[in-house]
Amino acid sequence: MKICVFGAGAIGGLMAARLANAEIEAQVSVVARGPHLAAIRDNGLWLISEEFGDQVAQVEATDDPAELGPQDYLVLTLKAHSVPPIAEKLKPLVGPETCVVTGMNGVPYWYFHGLGPEWEGRRVEAVDPGGVVSAALPPEKALGCVVYPAAEVEKPGLVRHISGDRFTLGEPDGSKSERAQRFSEALRKAGFKAPVRPRIRDEIWVKLWGNMAFNPLSALTHETLDHLATRPELRRIARAMMLEGQAVGEALGARFPIDVDKRIDGAAAVGAHKTSMLQDLERGRPMEIDALVTAVVELGRAVNIEMPMTETILALVQARARVAGLYPG
Ligand SMILES: NC(=O)C1=CN([C@@H]2O[C@H](COP(=O)(O)OP(=O)(O)OC[C@H]3O[C@@H](n4cnc5c(N)ncnc54)[C@H](OP(=O)(O)O)[C@@H]3O)[C@@H](O)[C@H]2O)C=CC1
Ligand SMILES: CC(C)(CO)C(=O)C(=O)O
Incomplete structure (x- = not known):
């Protein structure tokens, strides 16, 4: 399985490091930029954590998504406002089977999808201006994710996990899909709690x-x-x-x-x-x-x-x- 964490800062770095070091058959890559990217490339992605132990993960790291190709799971852990400007850049990561995990605070761009026929097709302009995000990441690909851990990027290449170990997942339509369960299983093997909820x-x-x-x-x-x-x-x-x-x-x-x-x-x-x-x-x-x-x-x-x-x-x-x-x- 191919998992790309786009925006491997505090939360994405935590997730990517644990997934990369977990006993799962997965190729984990990260999209990062600047000094953080350079440090990950040079020294690996470091995670400092009382709960999980200090560790380094060797992940493929790039600022060019086209190098990585379509993913099984594209995990978005950017700040929400960073997504619309790079929506176009996400396209090479998305294939017919790609599941997009939205690990960000706030109202997700897919909020109206799966909510009921009267809302289908409506978008949340504040996070999906002009529909740029849903054009790149069709809402039917989205899997909801509520982020509970707290973490920070302490210095380039080094993420400090502060507390928390739960990422709650859920399909917008409430179904217990195979893709949700598979990602939940991967997160569990990475040491997190990752329940799949019907009412995300x-x-x-x-x-x-x-x-x-x-x-x-x-x-x-x-x-x-x-x-x-x-x-x-x-x-x-x-x-x-x-x-x-x-x-x-x-x-x-x-x-x-x-x-x-x-x-x-x-x-x-x-x-x-x-x-x-x-x-x-x-x-x-x-x-x-x-x-x-x-x-x-x-x-x-x-x-x-x-x-x-x-x-x-x-x-x-x-x-x-x-x-x-x-x-x-
Ligand atoms: N940190 C926390 O404890 C918690 C965070 N959250 C939520 O999780 C989400 C992520 O937050 P957090 O991890 O703190 O944010 P971070 O700023 O630590 O991580 C986002 C990362 O994305 C990178 N990035 C932005 N744009 C691009 C781009 N175009 N190409 C490559 N990399 C890019 C940023 O780089 P750069 O630094 O250069 O901008 C940064 O490294 C947010 O919605 C936040 O509210 C939820 C619970 C707790
Ligand atoms: C601490 C808390 C819960 C404040 O609303 C938070 O999630 C944040 O700072 O973004």
């Missing part, structure tokens, strides 16, 4: 619920998760956003297995953690605003649900990011 959007929403509120609020205030979730005036804003998100998710058929306050308390328990959006802002890296917030507002419009708090915070965080030169427009 429910899990996407539980993660997105936190991201849509805490990430922009943290970028605006520079506050850590514990404060955002416990200072009454900030918690009130996050809660209002999350209730708007829940209304949208439910209107689209998702079920939220926990209540909003438990979800916020869960975020508080993470502690003095800076969200990825705040980290990106501080490091001068583009922020994942569109997949985490703009796309949710777009879904809200599709089901005619007003989202005044989310729209306000979205406008502010877009402005903040623009001023920092980290958001287009």
Whole structure:
């Protein structure tokens, strides 16, 4: 089996290193760039992990997907906003049997696929502008993936795994497909938990619920998760956003297995953690605003649900990011 991890940064690097070192019959390659690519080529892909042990994986690494050819599994672990500009570049990796695993936060580009006949063919413009992504990666090829581990690229060629070992998988139409089970098996052999769930959007929403509120609020205030979730005036804003998100998710058929306050308390328990959006802002890296917030507002419009708090915070965080030169427009 051929597995290509496109965007072998923190999460992709973790996945690729473990898959490459697992006892599976797979040819694992990565698409990377810059100094990270050079270091992987020179010294292998290093993974530092208390849970998995420190290790190096020898993987084929390139910045030119055409060198790798069609894959059985194309795993996308880029930041969501990095996908549309390179959609065309993905085409050589995609053949008739390729399964595209979307290991990214936010609303996936395939959200409407398999949701029901009334939604078929509709796309999420915020993550699939002009349909460039679905043209390169037809939604029927997509396999959903909710990423729970935390990791970071510590220096070029070296990924540090911080915590977590679960990648939940699920077909957009809820079926227990052979391709999903095969990839789940590969991830399990690589040491991860990789359940295949029939209602993957429910899990996407539980993660997105936190991201849509805490990430922009943290970028605006520079506050850590514990404060955002416990200072009454900030918690009130996050809660209002999350209730708007829940209304949208439910209107689209998702079920939220926990209540909003438990979800916020869960975020508080993470502690003095800076969200990825705040980290990106501080490091001068583009922020994942569109997949985490703009796309949710777009879904809200599709089901005619007003989202005044989310729209306000979205406008502010877009402005903040623009001023920092980290958001287009
Ligand atoms: N890190 C974490 O702990 C978690 C991340 N996530 C989600 O996982 C997804 C991936 O995040 P993360 O791993 O942190 O991101 P990273 O930025 O660490 O990894 C993405 C990688 O893709 C590379 N890349 C971007 N464009 C290209 C290109 N055109 N060609 C080759 N390589 C490219 C980046 O290179 P460069 O650095 O040069 O831009 C980077 O190495 C996101 O959606 C994130 O929200 C979810 C849970 C936890
Ligand atoms: C920590 C958490 C849950 C914040 O919403 C996150 O996923 C992120 O920072 O992107």
